[in-house]
Amino acid sequence: MINHLYVHIPFCTCICAYCDFFKVKYNEKMADKWVMAFANEIKHKNINPKLKTIYIGGGTPSALNLEQLEAVLALLHPYSYEVEEYTIECNPESISLEKVLLMKKYNVNRISLGIQSFDNRLQNIMERVCSKEEILQKLQMVYENGITNISVDFIYGLPTQTLEMWENDLREILKNPYVSHLSLYSLTIEKNTKFFKLGYQPAESDLETKMYNLAIQLLNEHHFEQYEIASFAKNKQYSKHNLSYWTYQDFYGLGAGASGKNGYYRYDNERNLLNYFNNDFKFEKIALSKDDVAFEHLMMNLRLRWGLRLSAFKERHGIDLLQKYPSAIQKLIHKKWLEITDDTIKTTYEGMFALHDVLVELMMEE
Numbered sequence: 001m002i003n004h005l006y007v008h009i010p011f012c013t014c015i016c017a018y019c020d021f022f023k024v025k026y027n028e029k030m031a032d033k034w035v036m037a038f039a040n041e042i043k044h045k046n047i048n049p050k051l052k053t054i055y056i057g058g059g060t061p062s063a064l065n066l067e068q069l070e071a072v073l074a075l076l077h078p079y080s081y082e083v084e085e086y087t088i089e090c091n092p093e094s095i096s097l098e099k100v101l102l103m104k105k106y107n108v109n110r111i112s113l114g115i116q117s118f119d120n121r122l123q124n125i126m127e128r129v130c131s132k133e134e135i136l137q138k139l140q141m142v143y144e145n146g147i148t149n150i151s152v153d154f155i156y157g158l159p160t161q162t163l164e165m166w167e168n169d170l171r172e173i174l175k176n177p178y179v180s181h182l183s184l185y186s187l188t189i190e191k192n193t194k195f196f197k198l199g200y201q202p203a204e205s206d207l208e209t210k211m212y213n214l215a216i217q218l219l220n221e222h223h224f225e226q227y228e229i230a231s232f233a234k235n236k237q238y239s240k241h242n243l244s245y246w247t248y249q250d251f252y253g254l255g256a257g258a259s260g261k262n263g264y265y266r267y268d269n270e271r272n273l274l275n276y277f278n279n280d281f282k283f284e285k286i287a288l289s290k291d292d293v294a295f296e297h298l299m300m301n302l303r304l305r306w307g308l309r310l311s312a313f314k315e316r317h318g319i320d321l322l323q324k325y326p327s328a329i330q331k332l333i334h335k336k337w338l339e340i341t342d343d344t345i346k347t348t349y350e351g352m353f354a355l356h357d358v359l360v361e362l363m364m365e366e
């Protein structure tokens with residue numbers, strides 16, 4: 001039984017210069033067509049009506065107008081009766097009081113707000129459009145109108161960003177009483193982005209490490225627990241939907257450009273919007289071997305601060321990790337990147353930051 005659903009809404013009011021996601025600039029007529037196609041897609045899919053989490057991402061779902069947003073929420077309503085966590089990604093410039101009240105009416109209980117930085121100069125470089133004052137005012141409006149589980153996204157390692165600018169962003173958001181979850185991403189410069197075309201380079205690794213460490217230290221001081229490489233929660237308000245990815249659960253993916261997973265295959269939905277508007281819900285199926293599944297599970301689960309239980313892993317995949325990777329695990333423990341206590345294997349803080357190298361070490365012993 002699949003308990004988690006991701007819906008991809010590909011429209012954005014502005015296109016950020018660093019973004020490599022599947023998205024197009026919002027256009028009312030196109031979005032109307034998208035909503036009609038989505039209504040057909042959902043009819044054709046056999047979705048479990050007892051979902052535990054729904055996550056509407058994108059793109060920017062809040063870019064839809066009120067009617068379009070209501071149509072999407074109404075289409076998802078039959079699947080939301082038992083939902084524990086229902087998240088919508090929003091951007092500060094397109095979220096309004098009317099939209100928040102509508103979300104509330106349809107039981108949305110979590111908002112993930114893209115902030116990226118409060119710094120005006122960095123906002124300009126990213127080609128984002130919101131002032132600090134507007135962002136703070138929108139956070140307050142969301143909270144005071146009943147959606148109190150609020151996550152925000154920030155990026156570090158931006159072009160020209162100094163450690164001091166990053167500290168200012170962190171201190172500003174940590175002063176905010178409405179935010180209970182933070183996701184902090186280090187900038188990667190992808191080929192299809194304006195940043196790449198402009199020739200921007202990633203931050204020096206020394207600066208990136210200092211920024212990451214500073215974030216951990218400040219967030220810790222403010223009672224935000226780092227429970228995943230890039231995720232921090234107050235009062236255990238972990239993202240239940242994202243936890244389903246990190247613990248390697250299956251999930252549906254709806255909408256052009258979405259991905260899903262079901263047992264021994266993953267799928268990527270058609271990205272061509274014209275085909276999607278013609279109700280062509282093609283997807284590319286990627287078969288996974290037993291070994292792929294086990295390694296992907298390990299890879300995802302090691303992102304989490306509390307790691308994974310060796311006995312549960314053995315039960316699920318028939319693999320004893322200590323027997324499969326004896327030397328790599330010893331080496332990683334020696335480097336203080338992995339820890340084993342009783343039945344649990346997990347990354348240390350340093351190991352989390354170096355997860356890519358941890359995984360390469362394990363793969364070499366395959």
Ligand code: SF4
Pocket residue numbers: 011012014015016019020021023058059060091114
């Ligand atoms: S970062 Fe978000 S808001 Fe910006 S273009 Fe990408 S999907 Fe749209």
